[in-house]
Each structure stands twice: as structure tokens, then as C-alpha cells.
Amino acid sequence: MWLLKRFGSSVLLVFLIVTLVFLGLRLVPGDPATVLLSQGGVAVTPEAAAGxxxxxxxxxxxxxxxxxxxxxxxxxxxxxxxxxxxxxxxxIARRLPRTLELVAMAAVMALVMGGPFGLYAATRAGGWLDRIGLWLSALSESVPNFVIGSLLVLVFASILRWVPTGGFVPITENIGRHFALAAMPAFTMSVTLFALVFRMTRTTCLEVMQRDYVRTARAKGLTPRRVLYAHVLRTALMPVMAAFALNLGILVGSAVLVEYVFNYPGLSSLMIDAVNARDYPMVQGCVLVISVIFVGLNLLVDIAYGWLDPRMRNA
Structure with a gap:
């Protein structure tokens, strides 16, 4: 019953999103027929637009x-x-895998950078690396993704010329260039998620370290490494992974501007082009897919929480 209620509310949410997008597109100034005709170089007469x-x-x-x-x-x-x-x-089927690849790369980068760094900062709270981590996480949360992406293009592509400025090459044609072109947009998307993973890991580890059973484990003579990995991480990582999973959907949304900055032909750039052209079916299709991904990830997190903690089923 609990699962059915969660699934029903998720379906209702997707329906409401699609409805709002449908209505919003028709409230935006501009006639799609006029926009399409002007792009094709045809004389935009009232008769042609009406036809x-x-x-x-x-x-x-x-x-x-x-x-x-x-x-x-x-x-x-x-x-x-x-x-x-x-x-x-x-x-959408042709563009979606490209965006999902960026999201997957960004998620791995955020976990690899934020998790160990947050754990290290928790074990040395107040130290200079801890302060640097807090400063970097605050900065990454404050600066918009498109600003970070533009700075990366300016420094590493235009000035240093270490990587291409943007674009896309299929992995079947050139695997090295494929990942070289995907690296900077994926890193740009990972910055905000890195801040979340770092702060959550640091905060939850610090909180768990103060609990009685951790003090008992230390009093028994267990090594600090054993206490950390066997007792602290096991409890601390659950809220970290829950917050991480919830924000994966946000990564899909953040790809909109990032793909535009790096001229990356993914799902988000397809939606931007469709919005500019007043292409109603394309915009509605893209929003439907993105909302299903976002709501689906939230549903999976709810199911995981309900399985791990039966009390959540009554919430």
C-alpha cells in the first residue's frame, strides 16, 4: 500500500509537470508558425501563417x-x-545517452573527490585542509555552473589549449577525443554535487564519531582505522548516499546550461533549440523524459529508505 501511494504520487507529479509545460508554452509570446516560416526564408504572410x-x-x-x-x-x-x-x-533516444553519460561521469567525479575529502576533513576537523575544503565547497555552491564552465573553457581551452573548446565525437570513432570532449562539461556539472558530498560526509562522520558505541569501540582498544571504517562509515554513508541520489536528478537539469556552454549535443541542448524554435512537441517530449528521470530517482530513494527503515513506510 505504501509503495502504491508513492508510485501514484510520482505519476501525478509527472502529469502536473507536463500539464504546466503545455500551458506555459502557449502563454509564451510568439507564434510558432511565424517563427518556423521566418527560419525557412518564406515570406511570412498572414495567409501562410494561418495555413x-x-x-x-x-x-x-x-x-x-x-x-x-x-x-x-x-x-x-x-x-x-x-x-x-x-x-x-x-x-530524444539519440541525444539522451549523451546527457546520461555526462551525468554518470559527473556523479563519479563528485563521489571520488567529495567522499574521501569529506572523510579526511572529519578526522582532522579544524585543520587547514578542513578549512580549505569548507571554503571550496562554499565557493562551488555559490558560483553558477555556466560561469565555472566558461572559466574552464577560457583557461584550459583558449589560453592553455590543453583540451578542445567543445563539441562531440562518438566513442566508436575516437574514444580518446570522446572522453576529452566530455571531461570538462562533466567536471563542471560535478562541482555542485562535490560540495554536497563533501559537506554531508564531513558532517555525518563528525556526528557519528560522538555517539556512544563509537566511544565504546575506541575504549575496547580498536585501532582508529578499524573504528572509522567498521563503525563510523557504515552509519554515516546512508544519509550521504540518500542525498546524493536525490541530487542526481538535479544534475540532469544542470546539464541545460552546461551543454550549451560546451556546445555538447545532448538532450538539454536539444530542448533549448526547441524552445527557441517554439517546437512544442519537442519541448514537451524533453521535459517529459527529464521529469520521469528526476521523479523516478526520488521514487527509488523513497523505496530504499522504506526498505532500510520500516518506520518510513508510515510517513
């Missing part, structure tokens, strides 16, 4: 468009792009 609106179904009442859109989505049909008639589902 294209009729062809795209934009002349129908908003309620009719909404019902048709939701019905098609429930049947697995995301429609076709207004720009070139390409299948929205096929375009």
Missing part, C-alpha cells in the same frame, strides 16, 4: 490540443518535430 497553424493543429482550441497531446503521450507517441518533421522519440 501552417492549421497544418500543425494550432488553430484548434487549447483544450482539444491538450487532450490530443496527453492521449498521444499515454500511447507512447511523442509526436513529430515542428521544425523538420523528425520523430521526437527518435531524437
Amino acid at each position: 501552417l497553424r492549421r497544418q500543425l493543429g494550432l488553430d484548434q482550441p487549447i483544450l482539444t490540443q491538450y487532450v490530443q497531446s496527453i492521449t498521444a503521450m499515454l500511447q507512447g507517441d511523442l509526436g513529430v518535430s515542428m521544425q523538420d518533421g523528425a520523430s521526437v522519440a527518435e531524437q
